[in-house]
Amino acid sequence: MQALRYHQFGGPEVLKLETLPDPDVSPDSVLVRMKATALNHLDIWVREGIPGLPIHLPHVPGSDGAGVVVAVGKNVSQWRVGDEVVIQPGTFCGQCDACKRGQEDLCPEYGILGETSPGVMQTLKNYDPVNLGPKPTDLTWEESAALPLAYLTAWNMVMNRAELKAGETVLVQGASSGVGMAAIQIAKYIGATVIATARTAEKRRAAGMVGAHHTLDSADPKMYKEVKSLTRGQGADVVVEHVGQATWQNSLRSLGFAGRLVTCGATTGPVAEVEIRHIFSKRLSILGSTMGSVADFNAVLSLAEKGVLKPWIDRVFPLSEGSAAHEYLVSAHEFGKVVISME
Numbered sequence: 399m400q401a402l403r404y405h406q407f408g409g410p411e412v413l414k415l416e417t418l419p420d421p422d423v424s425p426d427s428v429l430v431r432m433k434a435t436a437l438n439h440l441d442i443w444v445r446e447g448i449p450g451l452p453i454h455l456p457h458v459p460g461s462d463g464a465g466v467v468v469a470v471g472k473n474v475s476q477w478r479v480g481d482e483v484v485i486q487p488g489t490f491c492g493q494c495d496a497c498k499r500g501q502e503d504l505c506p507e508y509g510i511l512g513e514t515s516p517g518v519m520q521t522l523k524n525y526d527p528v529n530l531g532p533k534p535t536d537l538t539w540e541e542s543a544a545l546p547l548a549y550l551t552a553w554n555m556v557m558n559r560a561e562l563k564a565g566e567t568v569l570v571q572g573a574s575s576g577v578g579m580a581a582i583q584i585a586k587y588i589g590a591t592v593i594a595t596a597r598t599a600e601k602r603r604a605a606g607m608v609g610a611h612h613t614l615d616s617a618d619p620k621m622y623k624e625v626k627s628l629t630r631g632q633g634a635d636v637v638v639e640h641v642g643q644a645t646w647q648n649s650l651r652s653l654g655f656a657g658r659l660v661t662c663g664a665t666t667g668p669v670a671e672v673e674i675r676h677i678f679s680k681r682l683s684i685l686g687s688t689m690g691s692v693a694d695f696n697a698v699l700s701l702a703e704k705g706v707l708k709p710w711i712d713r714v715f716p717l718s719e720g721s722a723a724h725e726y727l728v729s730a731h732e733f734g735k736v737v738i739s740m741e
């Protein structure tokens with residue numbers, strides 16, 4: 399089999415396509431031949447080395463993928479050879495209180511394929527059955543591969559943490575990312591009014607095509623005033639944040655009374671100022687979110703099956719061009735997902 403791996407942390411050039419022995423299926427696992435995988439910003443941070451996160455080298459990156467079951471371990475009954483699957487990227491103990499009540503993302507041992515354990519960018523891989531879900535029938539392999547991490551993350555943020563409701567207004571910062579795009583589609587499905595932001599006119603046009611009702615320039619320091627005027631002075635009910643330092647002030651100031659800001663990342667920098675009086679006087683909530691539960695993943699798959707959710711693919715690279723795909727994601731020119739074809 400072939401695997402994209404790195405033996406040391408560093409830039410995109412550390413990624414190498416290597417030929418390794420084909421794995422046998424293990425008794426408790428399902429062996430999947432991967433058809434497509436997708437990149438996330440997490441792949442870049444892990445490749446560069448996250449301080450305090452012990453990663454065994456060489457490391458196979460990647461959290462998102464889809465493929466076909468080619469062998470089933472003797473202790474596994476829920477999957478069959480030939481099943482088409484997408485990868486659920488969360489790993490967890492399955493035994494603790496959080497796991498037992500279906501909040502696997504709160505498991506103390508929660509990890510992510512491609513971050514805390516070897517990832518999906520190898521043509522054959524053994525998976526725990528809990529890491530597989532049915533591939534949505536009408537999605538392509540590339541679209542299916544692009545679905546898991548971004549939609550799972552956005553679903554938990556929008557539905558569970560911010561509890562966005564029909565008739566409310568949501569501001570989605572950084573609409574061109576996988577999470578931004580997923581948040582737009584989910585919010586629109588709920589019946590919310592969606593204001594999306596991006597840095598270029600081209601990305602704002604694409605945000606409109608994905609479903610945003612209004613688009614704004616995320617680089618405008620007074621962007622929050624536009625949000626106020628679009629909401630008749632009220633401000634947004636919810637802000638979906640993952641950009642971080644560069645957008646934080648606009649995000650907080652865009653919120654209306656009792657608004658909720660939910661964040662899952664800080665791509666542009668981890669430290670931002672908060673004016674505390676805004677938080678208490680406006681009764682704001684600042685909510686953190688990372689990944690989601692198996693039930694959240696299944697909810698996403700079921701809406702993808704109905705055609706409600708569909709990832710926006712920016713570009714597909716062959717497996718042999720893994721480092722070029724990483725370079726492209728670092729350049730931040732993309733709108734939607736960067737995918738790697740495994741065939």
Ligand SMILES: [Zn+2]
Pocket residue numbers: 490491492493494495496497502505506507
């Ligand atoms: Zn657990």
